[in-house]
Amino acid sequence: MRRTSTRKFEKTGPAxxxxxxxxxILTSCGPDCYxxxxxxxxCICSGSNHGQGYDRALQNSFNNISRLKKADPxxxxxxxxxxxxxxxxxxxxxxxxx
Numbered sequence: 001m002r003r004t005s006t007r008k009f010e011k012t013g014p015a016x017x018x019x020x021x022x023x024x025i026l027t028s029c030g031p032d033c034y035x036x037x038x039x040x041x042x043c044i045c046s047g048s049n050h051g052q053g054y055d056r057a058l059q060n061s062f063n064n065i066s067r068l069k070k071a072d073p074x075x076x077x078x079x080x081x082x083x084x085x086x087x088x089x090x091x092x093x094x095x096x097x098x
Contacts, residue, residue: 014080
């Protein structure tokens with residue numbers, strides 16, 4: 001019989017924001033941040049996704065990417081986030097930029 005976890009957060013999930021450097025990815029905002037129950041956030045999202053859960057963190061990432069890029073130009077939406085955004089725009093769930 002398989003036991004289910006009673007933890008309050010999951011450690012699995014896609015990265016939503018990434019910071020790239022010439023040799024690869026330096027850091028990212030992922031499940032350790034958006035599923036966290038700890039109050040402190042030292043992530044590249046500057047606390048906007050911290051403890052928000054996947055769906056809300058995804059929305060926050062789309063809404064705050066221009067602000068985050070002003071603070072640090074190397075921060076980008078992850079490939080997962082870009083694909084998810086294009087799918088939501090196709091389904092007319094999320095408005096496209098005009």
